[in-house]
Amino acid sequence: xxxxxxxxxxxxxxxxxxxxxxxxxxxxxxxxxxxxxxxxxxxxxxxxxxxxxxxxxxxxxxxxxxxxxxxxxxxxxxxxxxxxxxxxxxxxxxxxxxxxxxxxxxxxxxxxxxxxxxxxxxxxxxxxxxxxxxxxxxxxxxxxxxxxxxxxxxxxxxxxxxxxxxxxxxxxxxxxxxxxxxxxxxxxxxxxxxxxxxxxxxxxxxxxxxxxxxxxxxxxxxxxxxxxxxxxxxxxxxxxxxxxxxxxxxxxxxxxxxxxxxxxxxxxxxxxxxxxxxxxxxxxxxxxxxxxxxxxxxxxxxxxxxxxxxxxxxxxxxxxxxxxxxxxxxxxxxxxxxx
Amino acid sequence: xxxxxxxxxxxxxxxxxxxxxxxxxxxxxxxxxxxxxxxxxxxxxxxxxxxxxxxxxxxxxxxxxxxxxxxxxxxxxxxxxxxxxxxxxxxxxxxxxxxxxxxxxxxxxxxxxxxxxxxxxxxxxxxxxxxxxxxxxxxxxxxxxxxxxxxxxxxxxxxxxxxxxxxxxxxxxxxxxxxxxxxxxxxxxxxxxxxxxxxxxxxxxxxxxxxxxxxxxxxxxxxxxxxxxxxxxxxxxxxxxxxxxxxxxxxxxxxxxxxxxxxxxxxxxxxxxxxxxxxxxxxxxxxxxxxxxxxxxxxxxxxxxxxxxxxxxxxxxxxxxxxxxxxxxxxxxxxxxxx
DNA sequence: TACCGTCATCGAAACGTTTCGACTAAGCGT
DNA sequence: ACGCTTAGTCGAAACGTTTCGATGACGGTA
Numbered sequence: 100x101x102x103x104x105x106x107x108x109x110x111x112x113x114x115x116x117x118x119x120x121x122x123x124x125x126x127x128x129x130x131x132x133x134x135x136x137x138x139x140x141x142x143x144x145x146x147x148x149x150x151x152x153x154x155x156x157x158x159x160x161x162x163x164x165x166x167x168x169x170x171x172x173x174x175x176x177x178x179x180x181x182x183x184x185x186x187x188x189x190x191x192x193x194x195x196x197x198x199x200x201x202x203x204x205x206x207x208x209x210x211x212x213x214x215x216x217x218x219x220x221x222x223x224x225x226x227x228x229x230x231x232x233x234x235x236x237x238x239x240x241x242x243x244x245x246x247x248x249x250x251x252x253x254x255x256x257x258x259x260x261x262x263x264x265x266x267x268x269x270x271x272x273x274x275x276x277x278x279x280x281x282x283x284x285x286x287x288x289x290x291x292x293x294x295x296x297x298x299x300x301x302x303x304x305x306x307x308x309x310x311x312x313x314x315x316x317x318x319x320x321x322x323x324x325x326x327x328x329x330x331x332x333x334x335x336x337x338x339x340x341x342x343x344x345x346x347x348x349x350x351x352x353x354x355x356x357x358x359x360x361x362x363x364x365x366x367x368x369x370x371x372x373x374x375x376x377x378x379x380x381x382x383x384x385x386x387x388x389x390x391x392x393x394x395x396x397x398x399x400x401x402x403x404x405x406x407x408x409x410x411x412x413x414x415x416x417x418x419x420x421x422x423x424x425x426x427x428x429x430x431x432x433x434x435x436x437x438x
Numbered sequence: 439x440x441x442x443x444x445x446x447x448x449x450x451x452x453x454x455x456x457x458x459x460x461x462x463x464x465x466x467x468x469x470x471x472x473x474x475x476x477x478x479x480x481x482x483x484x485x486x487x488x489x490x491x492x493x494x495x496x497x498x499x500x501x502x503x504x505x506x507x508x509x510x511x512x513x514x515x516x517x518x519x520x521x522x523x524x525x526x527x528x529x530x531x532x533x534x535x536x537x538x539x540x541x542x543x544x545x546x547x548x549x550x551x552x553x554x555x556x557x558x559x560x561x562x563x564x565x566x567x568x569x570x571x572x573x574x575x576x577x578x579x580x581x582x583x584x585x586x587x588x589x590x591x592x593x594x595x596x597x598x599x600x601x602x603x604x605x606x607x608x609x610x611x612x613x614x615x616x617x618x619x620x621x622x623x624x625x626x627x628x629x630x631x632x633x634x635x636x637x638x639x640x641x642x643x644x645x646x647x648x649x650x651x652x653x654x655x656x657x658x659x660x661x662x663x664x665x666x667x668x669x670x671x672x673x674x675x676x677x678x679x680x681x682x683x684x685x686x687x688x689x690x691x692x693x694x695x696x697x698x699x700x701x702x703x704x705x706x707x708x709x710x711x712x713x714x715x716x717x718x719x720x721x722x723x724x725x726x727x728x729x730x731x732x733x734x735x736x737x738x739x740x741x742x743x744x745x746x747x748x749x750x751x752x753x754x755x756x757x758x759x760x761x762x763x764x765x766x767x768x769x770x771x772x773x774x775x776x777x
Numbered sequence: 778t779a780c781c782g783t784c785a786t787c788g789a790a791a792c793g794t795t796t797c798g799a800c801t802a803a804g805c806g807t
Numbered sequence: 808a809c810g811c812t813t814a815g816t817c818g819a820a821a822c823g824t825t826t827c828g829a830t831g832a833c834g835g836t837a
Contacts, residue, residue: 100551100553102792102793102794103793103794104793104794112816112817113816113817113818114793114794114795114817114818115795115796115797115816115817115818115819116815116816116817118794118795118796119795119796119815119816122795124795124796125796125814125815125816126813126814126815127814127815127816128814128815128816131815131816143551145548145551145552146552146793146794147492147552147553147792147793147794148552148553148554149488149491149492149497149553149554149792149793149794150492150792150793150794150795150822151793151794151795152488152794152822153486153488153489153492153792153793153794153795153822153823153824154793154794154795154796154821154822155794155795155796155822156795156822158488160534163535165520173513173718174512174513174516176516177513177515177516177519180519180535181504181535181537184535184536184537185537188536188537193534193535193536193554194534194535195499195532195533195534195535196502196519196520196523196532196533196534196535197523197527197532198520198523198524198527209484212439212482212484213484213485213486213487214439214486214487214488214823215487215488215532322721323721323724323726349721351722352721352722352723352724353724355724356724379512380722382661382662382688382691383690383691383719383722384691385662385691385692385694385695387662441822441823441824442823442824443823443824451786451787452786452787452788453787453788453823453824453825454786454787454788454789454825454826454827455785455786455787457824457825457826458785458786458825458826461825463825463826464784464785464786464826465783465784465785466785466786467784467785467786470785470786485823485824486822486823486824488822488823488824489792489822489823489824489825490823490824490825491792491824492792492793492794492822492823492824492825493791493792493823493824493825493826494792494824494825494826495792495825553793
């Protein structure tokens, strides 16, 4: 493989000049630059990533941190990954996957101490995420998908739950629904302060209030049985509900089954709207679920962009909130006329 | 950050001795080794990945190639990714994500020419995959998840479709089913020679034959409508079918709906068995689907292990086939008594 | 005693870049 | 005609490893 030395020789200049021409670190005359680029072309030269990294102390490699435990990665998270990789590539960076127990400090330290990565993107951020402390100690720049409780000046992108739930409720109210339930994650998850669960519910309540409708809330474990139980509870307490906003992908099958067992059809008797889920999930059901799709592409992309900007001394603001977009499928319809 | 130099000084030896002690490249006396490791510990020393790569010409970074187009990554593929990353980590390697159009030679060349990666793992391999040629030209070692048509001596892991379909059919026959349908991918996909579609069907036919049962075959597009159409066709031609083996995740919702529209219940009237799918998918339905789960962990892991072995001059055999494992859930039951 | 092979260690040269200080020649104001 | 800046280039020293050839000490064999 051709090295910078070969290019220099062929162009009749020294290697430092070639380096300046490539990186624009110092001025190079128009004429010389042309000769150098010609030589590079002729030789099919590509800078050697490792050598460059060693000398410049910048690897142009980013780590994507995710924790395998927890609820496990889903389709939505998968899109973060691929979109983040694309975004990184566009900016000349690479993305390495780093799956690590969320509390394993040694493991995270290991990652950075080798000098392998310039920065990190954190997925599945928790309200009180221990990784953030580790990263700060290591002085490793990072961006988050999600937010911590405090979120003080850290780089992050997150779903705009306020706006998302507001849009969701508006859609239902627009169809004539007045008694709407919010099916959240489990109470344990909510109590632990998991961001989406907390912010989602808050957004829902605010939206309901603004719309002058009546809201019910119910929690469900992240599995079909949890969904079924939740519907049982809900229908027992509030049999007059006509629409359910769900923010719990895995509970959905149970919800649907429980409704059909009660001879309630979707969307004639009850409208269903899935929030912060992926189209792939929504289309698994019959009828396909109307949903507020997560802007995973944007989240993945923005997080990388923030990080790269910071690394290249173009400090980014961060803290952006992007709303989910409403996609109407078959599970929402006009509220039933009579009760 | 401590360097090898610091370690050497503290241990009272030269850097080359330290290097030998770390890598085991040459013998080092027990006493010296102890002193060196002590020094490393004291200083919290970690070899600098880039420097090591530059000097040894081995980066210990592997690329994971996937093409964004196609049918899009699903939950099963996601598991490949995370498991491959874990396996790589265990062996001291890193995994970078490289999403590339399957035919984009320049892009693949770009990847290797920088000397960034030692080898590649290919996901979603096609029967006649152009990437393989590129990689061979570049002399970049690689392993595949899936197989090409020829598969001549290339490193690969794949699902053992013969064994898997055989187990699936046996399970159903054991429940008394005698007329079993195989719901494949679409005819187009099958005709294009997509490996799983071809090998799956072949395995099914062989298993049916061996079991002395009757087999029907039907194709479906990878979406709910496709599934519904397929059931329509199947029930029209062969209303006596009592079990369906499905190898088409995305068509499943349509299948279930079409069955219920015909007042056929699962599993009382018809047993459903999903092949080569992920538990996550199987549990989305009511009743949860009995399935042959893809050993994604093993596939991801093995592919990395093969590649690493080859890189470290322990040539691997490759070409392993691993079967899916049967997980009985609620969608299969005894064949209906009468017809 | 002289010689040879091992074992353990040393010193120095790579690996392919970036970057710093220095040098030259040209352009400027005075 | 003088010094001063500036654009353009050079040479050499990093960056932190691995690896090769050489060296010295030691024990065994002739």
